[in-house]
Amino acid sequence: MPREEYQVPTATGASASAISRGATGGERHDSRAVMTYICGDCGGNVTLSKDALVACPHCAGRVLYKERTKRMVQFEAR
Amino acid sequence: MAPSRHSAPSEEEQLRRNTVGINKETVSNVSSTDFPGHFPGEDHAFSIDRFKSAFSVQFHRNEPNDASFSLVGIDASLANAFRRILIAEIPTLAIEDVYIENNTSVIQDEVLAHRLGLIPFNGGREGIHNFLKWYKKPEAGEDPYANSFDWNTVRLELNVTCTVNPDASPTETDPLKAYNHAHVYAKDIVFVPTGRQVEYFSGENAIAPVNPDILIAKLRPKQSINLAMHMHKGIGADHSKFSPVATASYRLLPLINITRPIIGADAEKFQRCFPEGVIGLEKISREEASRPGSGYEGHAGELKAVVKDTMKDTVSREALRHPEFEGKVKLGRRRDHFIFSIESTGQWDSDELFLEAVKHLKLKCKKLEQQVINMVQ
Numbered sequence: 001m002p003r004e005e006y007q008v009p010t011a012t013g014a015s016a017s018a019i020s021r022g023a024t025g026g027e028r029h030d031s032r033a034v035m036t037y038i039c040g041d042c043g044g045n046v047t048l049s050k051d052a053l054v055a056c057p058h059c060a061g062r063v064l065y066k067e068r069t070k071r072m073v074q075f076e077a078r
Numbered sequence: 079m080a081p082s083r084h085s086a087p088s089e090e091e092q093l094r095r096n097t098v099g100i101n102k103e104t105v106s107n108v109s110s111t112d113f114p115g116h117f118p119g120e121d122h123a124f125s126i127d128r129f130k131s132a133f134s135v136q137f138h139r140n141e142p143n144d145a146s147f148s149l150v151g152i153d154a155s156l157a158n159a160f161r162r163i164l165i166a167e168i169p170t171l172a173i174e175d176v177y178i179e180n181n182t183s184v185i186q187d188e189v190l191a192h193r194l195g196l197i198p199f200n201g202g203r204e205g206i207h208n209f210l211k212w213y214k215k216p217e218a219g220e221d222p223y224a225n226s227f228d229w230n231t232v233r234l235e236l237n238v239t240c241t242v243n244p245d246a247s248p249t250e251t252d253p254l255k256a257y258n259h260a261h262v263y264a265k266d267i268v269f270v271p272t273g274r275q276v277e278y279f280s281g282e283n284a285i286a287p288v289n290p291d292i293l294i295a296k297l298r299p300k301q302s303i304n305l306a307m308h309m310h311k312g313i314g315a316d317h318s319k320f321s322p323v324a325t326a327s328y329r330l331l332p333l334i335n336i337t338r339p340i341i342g343a344d345a346e347k348f349q350r351c352f353p354e355g356v357i358g359l360e361k362i363s364r365e366e367a368s369r370p371g372s373g374y375e376g377h378a379g380e381l382k383a384v385v386k387d388t389m390k391d392t393v394s395r396e397a398l399r400h401p402e403f404e405g406k407v408k409l410g411r412r413r414d415h416f417i418f419s420i421e422s423t424g425q426w427d428s429d430e431l432f433l434e435a436v437k438h439l440k441l442k443c444k445k446l447e448q449q450v451i452n453m454v455q
Binding site: 078 | 172173174175176177178179180181182187188191192194195196299300307317319
């Protein structure tokens with residue numbers, strides 16, 4: 001099962017420097033970087049740009065959760 | 079040459095030696111004495127012929143998931159070896175690796191993986207016992223799937239997403255009706271045959287949970303679980319999920335010896351000291367009542383307590399608490415009568431499991447024999 005390399009969703013696409021910095025390499029000061037969150041109140045998807053107000057546009061809920069990793073996670077059933 | 083058994087012990091003496099005494103607060107005569115040199119002039123050397131003639135097996139119950147039988151005329155060391163092999167050394171197939179793509183349920187990934195591992199599975203016996211072989215975990219740095227083949231790895235998948243049920247009334251409060259897939263059950267696990275597994279595990283032989291209604295997780299709308307699992311063979315000594323038995327235990331046959339008659343109201347009280355069916359009540363016959371010294375004189379027609387079925391006794395010692403039964407009853411257990419109880423988790427039949435345990439012990443003995451031979455050479 002090939003593990004696909006996780007790409008931080010950025011508008012510029014993955015550059016060689018982003019890969020070398022690993023999964024946390026997304027801390028890039030790109031104003032167009034958009035992150036998707038999940039609203040704690042309504043469960044809907046919320047996309048926030050860098051300077052946007054932290055609130056759900058659908059229900060104004062202020063609790064947002066980070067999305068789970070898109071990578072496969074392996075566990076031992078023990 | 080061993081001395082002949084000219085001084086074979088009497089029947090009574092034999093019974094005494096074979097009885098573990100159960101007293102009010104103590105247990106007596108606990109160790110077996112049938113080994114060479116313990117009784118002067120008696121031959122207790124182990125011989126296969128003597129074992130064969132004294133040994134017997136009686137089945138009490140034989141269902142796929144629950145078997146009970148007696149082994150009579152065997153030493154505790156052997157009976158215990160069988161029990162331990164049953165629990166820890168007979169291989170079964172269980173979920174070992176869980177590859178979680180997505181899990182947005184409230185149950186954490188590691189807990190979910192652990193729960194999945196404990197689900198017992200069944201499938202075509204020929205495939206599970208003979209086709210599937212041991213899996214060797216790859217070394218660190220090796221390709222993690224280098225050792226995964228169709229003959230040692232079974233792939234399962236679980237993909238469930240909870241959605242709102244559009245047909246349900248808006249006031250519905252039961253999550254099972256209001257949502258689709260609110261509960262994730264073991265039956266939602268899908269077997270994905272690979273390679274030659276199709277030959278062994280198709281149709282009714284497919285790998286499937288023994289109990290389809292095991293609850294794995296609960297979901298709410300928009301939550302989902304997507305994962306794949308790899309099953310491997312393992313033994314109970316490694317992890318109890320591989321143990322083929324729910325319980326495998328034995329107890330010694332209880333003995334109840336009424337030494338002096340228990341009559342009338344006492345007899346009824348005596349009966350209530352034991353589980354149902356252990357003690358029966360019988361009318362004292364005229365003949366018994368007329369026999370002097372029997373203890374029944376002048377009690378013709380009254381009830382007396384008789385032992386009916388000691389197998390059902392739990393040996394609670396309740397009868398020993400009451401002063402009216404003092405000196406009238408002796409409790410004990412038969413040292414060489416093992417009542418086995420085996421409950422299979424489903425991958426083997428319970429009786430088949432015991433035969434497998436015997437096979438395992440035999441194999442161990444053969445290995446030991448070879449080692450002893452090597453030692454001598």
